[in-house]
Amino acid sequence: MDPISVPDDTAFAPAARAGEDVLVWQTSAFNSDLIAVALLEAMPGPAMVLNRQRQIVASNSQLQVMFTTTDCESLIGRRPGEVLGCVRARERVTGCGTTPACAQCGAVQAILESLATHGRAVTECRLRTSFRTSSGALNFRVFATYAEIGGEEMVVVAFMDLSEEKRRKALERTLFRNLQDECTRPLLHAGPVRNDEVAPADETEFLQEFGDLSSRVLGQIEAHRQLLAAESGELVVLERDVDIRGLLEQQIAVCRKARVGRGREIGLYTEGFESLRTDPVQLARIVDGLLSNALEATPESGRVEVCATHAGDGLTLTVHNAGVIPLDVQQQIFQRSFSTRDGEGRGIGTYSVKLLVERYLDGSVEFTSDETHGTVFTVAVPDRALGRRAA
């Protein structure tokens, strides 16, 4: 059991912080231990030393470079999430570790465990970040090790960046697993078609299936390419007058043919659209991400509802499925590489949706999930034609 008491002003880890004088003393206690300073500096990645209140009392130059901080003192007293730009750390004045969602944070968990056991804890940590000029995602393996330095209880926390590893795994999943699965069925039919063993009518069906396969395969590869471009800020937004109903019908048809859609009903309701000026490629990806998730959460013969309305100055799109997302899962949705599904390389669906909607289409995305209404993801996307007229 975690022996650390949780005061009322926090929803998870203790909120109280050490006073200024205590921090100064702890920092100088650490810095006077030259071996400890050298070991911290020798770590291959960013690392920090925290006091019992999870405040930084020392950091290595890797961490300072990572956050373009030249003055080590400015990190002192702050908590890990506050330095790393975690969006949760800004939700409450009490800062990092104190929101309900912090219970799912690997970094806070490792630090608390290490303090409680006087030992070492290793976890994985996914953060959604927001700095003054940019937002993004961080994915670390966190190593928290208890240490008594100058008679003070401290935790040495080292971070290993997993972003590249996760990207590689997601790409591998598409290239090796998804494509293998997708290719198997039509290839099984290819032999009989080649050997003229099927009737011409069936041959048309096979050709259709090959055509669909090519589109799906190319679509998956292109989605990865565009996600990388989106993350590095290089995605070029198209502007077209988009027939929203047509786009939704097309995406629904694609999902119906994919494994995830088989045996499920997809309802479509649209209201008030002639066309909307936006990026049809990104909008299609957003619909695909939300629809795939809703279908994956729906049992066979279950139903998913897609609804698009022209509300005010843009599109409001909802995707509904029955069933409730557990609270601990809700708290981690939109994090890069968070997934409850089997296999590696997943967890980019809702992250991509949020990135594309907010950063490239100037819109917003949110969800609700409860017993009465099931799960509803809502995307709002402005009509770019209106923005241009106003400008």
Ligand SMILES: Nc1ncnc2c1ncn2[C@@H]1O[C@H](COP(=O)(O)OP(=O)(O)OP(=O)(O)O)[C@@H](O)[C@H]1O
């Ligand atoms: N509509 C939904 N209903 C129920 N659970 C959902 C829904 N949407 C998302 N989730 C949950 O959120 C998790 C993260 O979703 P996300 O789309 O980001 O990744 P993924 O679907 O697991 O993998 P990927 O999209 O990369 O194939 C899912 O694993 C699932 O547990």
Ligand SMILES: [Mg+2]
């Ligand atoms: Mg998904």
